[in-house]
Amino acid sequence: MEISIVSSILASLGKVVLERQVDGTFLQRGDAPDWYTRMTRGVLLASTPIRVEAMFPFLEVFLPEAEAVWQGGGATRLDSDVWCETAEGGEELPLEATALLVGTSRLLVITRSDELFHERRLVLQRARELRITYDALSREIEQKDILVHCIVHDLASPLQTILGVLSSLDERDPPGEDGVMIDLALDAALRQRSMIREILSVFASEHEGPDAAHEETVVCDLRAGLTRVVAEHELTARGRNVRIERDMPPPGSLVVADEPRLVRVLANLLDNAVRHSPVGGNIRVRVREEDTSIEVSVEDEGPGVPPSLAPRLFQRFGRGIGPEAGTGLGLYFCRITVERWGGTIGYAALPEGGSRFWFRLRKAPTSTGAMAA
Amino acid sequence: MSTLEKRKVCLLGATGVGKTSLVARFVRSIFSDRYQTTIGTKIETKHLVYGEHVLVLVLWDLSGEDEFQRVRLSYLRGAAGYLLVADGTRRATVETAMALHQAAAEHLGDVPRVLVLNKADLRDFWELDDAYERELASRWPVFETSAKTGAGVEEAFRALGNALLQR
Numbered sequence: 001m002e003i004s005i006v007s008s009i010l011a012s013l014g015k016v017v018l019e020r021q022v023d024g025t026f027l028q029r030g031d032a033p034d035w036y037t038r039m040t041r042g043v044l045l046a047s048t049p050i051r052v053e054a055m056f057p058f059l060e061v062f063l064p065e066a067e068a069v070w071q072g073g074g075a076t077r078l079d080s081d082v083w084c085e086t087a088e089g090g091e092e093l094p095l096e097a098t099a100l101l102v103g104t105s106r107l108l109v110i111t112r113s114d115e116l117f118h119e120r121r122l123v124l125q126r127a128r129e130l131r132i133t134y135d136a137l138s139r140e141i142e143q144k145d146i147l148v149h150c151i152v153h154d155l156a157s158p159l160q161t162i163l164g165v166l167s168s169l170d171e172r173d174p175p176g177e178d179g180v181m182i183d184l185a186l187d188a189a190l191r192q193r194s195m196i197r198e199i200l201s202v203f204a205s206e207h208e209g210p211d212a213a214h215e216e217t218v219v220c221d222l223r224a225g226l227t228r229v230v231a232e233h234e235l236t237a238r239g240r241n242v243r244i245e246r247d248m249p250p251p252g253s254l255v256v257a258d259e260p261r262l263v264r265v266l267a268n269l270l271d272n273a274v275r276h277s278p279v280g281g282n283i284r285v286r287v288r289e290e291d292t293s294i295e296v297s298v299e300d301e302g303p304g305v306p307p308s309l310a311p312r313l314f315q316r317f318g319r320g321i322g323p324e325a326g327t328g329l330g331l332y333f334c335r336i337t338v339e340r341w342g343g344t345i346g347y348a349a350l351p352e353g354g355s356r357f358w359f360r361l362r363k364a365p366t367s368t369g370a371m372a373a
Numbered sequence: 374m375s376t377l378e379k380r381k382v383c384l385l386g387a388t389g390v391g392k393t394s395l396v397a398r399f400v401r402s403i404f405s406d407r408y409q410t411t412i413g414t415k416i417e418t419k420h421l422v423y424g425e426h427v428l429v430l431v432l433w434d435l436s437g438e439d440e441f442q443r444v445r446l447s448y449l450r451g452a453a454g455y456l457l458v459a460d461g462t463r464r465a466t467v468e469t470a471m472a473l474h475q476a477a478a479e480h481l482g483d484v485p486r487v488l489v490l491n492k493a494d495l496r497d498f499w500e501l502d503d504a505y506e507r508e509l510a511s512r513w514p515v516f517e518t519s520a521k522t523g524a525g526v527e528e529a530f531r532a533l534g535n536a537l538l539q540r
Contacts, residue, residue, distance in 0.1 A: 057381070057416050057431050057433075058414060058416055060381075060450070060451055061447055061448055061450050061451070064450075081413045081414070081445065082412055082413040083413045083414040083415070083416065084411075084412070084413065084414065084415040084416070085416055086400075086415070086416070086417050090401060090403075092415075094412070117412060120412050121409065121410060121412050124410050124412065124441055124442065125408070125409065125410040127441050128388050128389060128410050128437075128439065128441065129408070131388075131439065131440075131441075132388075132389055135463070
């Protein structure tokens with residue numbers, strides 16, 4: 001193919017070929033594409049040496065890198081990133097440069113690359129728009145969370161008064177139906193307080209600073225926490241003729257967790273187990289020591305979790321929204337709390353029926369636990 | 374006798390803070406609400422007149438820094454100064470600007486620079502409180518701008534240009 005035809009093809013592909021001279025100037029080789037001719041305003045003759053970096057300031061940073069190619073001995077080609085010149089009238093000119101060593105010719109090819117440029121921009125722009133939308137939504141959700149937190153917090157104040165009054169009335173031991181109604185009201189108020197505390201706990205866990213994540217320094221005695229929670233639940237369980245069997249970790253079984261929240265996690269699991277156990281059923285609290293962690297599980301003989309709910313059990317409102325589901329935040333609180341300590345939590349249906357909820361906490365370095373029955 | 378000097382100036386900042394819009398407003402007095410992300414580098418020039426002196430600013434509008442694209446710091450080579458651009462409605466973009474400043478200072482040393490807090494037309498939605506802005510202003514020449522209305526844009530670029538001429 002004749003050189004003139006090749007030159008025309010390159011020009012029609014939007015490429016201008018320039019050859020580097022010894023003095024660092026460049027000479028145009030072959031035809032020039034329209035965009036290049038417009039940029040040079042037709043003033044330059046093809047034979048006029050030019051300083052390309054004066055025409056295209058971007059090349060100030062590319063030419064020093066291109067020298068490595070033109071010196072020979074290594075790679076024979078180097079491509080620049082895309083850059084954009086603004087032509088007269090504000091027209092965008094997306095360009096790319098390629099340094100080539102062909103024989104002894106040191107060539108610089110500048111290509112107008114509209115199609116590639118617009119495709120890349122489309123993809124990147126979409127990704128960035130999605131990111132901006134995501135960030136805006138996250139901020140909005142956070143603001144709403146704070147609003148809800150304030151509302152729930154405010155609801156707790158009058159409830160304290162209601163509880164105080166009901167407790168006073170209950171202490172007077174009113175006879176007959178009045179006493180029953182006061183007991184009912186007191187139970188409902190206590191339940192409501194428990195739900196409010198749960199919501200506030202979730203909020204507190206979610207909004208702790210990043211420094212609190214994977215807390216390494218909080219350590220508590222699993223045995224003390226477990227003893228306390230089981231004792232608190234035995235009374236309720238007995239009321240339903242449900243028996244709680246338990247393993248007991250030995251003294252000195254220290255885990256990475258803080259006691260108040262560990263107690264809430266255990267209480268959540270035991271609450272659920274007692275609530276869902278059949279009358280006369282058994283609940284088993286198992287403790288299993290592993291090399292670097294201790295696993296606690298709570299098993300019940302209830303109906304188990306419907307398979308459709310199991311995958312989102314530990315998400316917000318994972319058990320749906322309704323009276324049976326409580327606040328829908330209990331297991332969610334358990335998960336975010338345990339994970340904050342670097343632990344894991346899970347659920348498994350028992351083969352013989354019933355549920356097994358478990359969580360695994362890292363042993364604290366000073367733990368001396370050896371399992372006791 | 375008039376003099377003419379040419380200086381390279383880079384615009385650095387997070388994605389979507391309005392770097393390209395600031396340049397478009399400054400160079401061509403236009404603004405578009407349509408967001409168009411910058412790919413690579415966009416280069417424009419603007420002549421500024423300071424009495425007898427004409428300063429040609431070669432503005433390198435570098436693509437925003439985010440998880441999809443990194444700023445190529447090698448493009449700072451030869452820059453006489455830089456504008457750090459942040460979006461007042463997104464506090465995190467000020468932190469990105471500060472991080473880019475650290476990187477730029479390592480490449481360029483102590484060169485003139487200004488901090489531009491853009492989107493002043495959305496002042497009601499700013500995430501920067503007065504105390505934070507005062508703290509920034511104690512360390513930087515800070516300009517509140519709006520590429521949309523043009524407020525503060527000329528002043529910011531002129532202040533940087535003036536600092537460049539002083540050196």
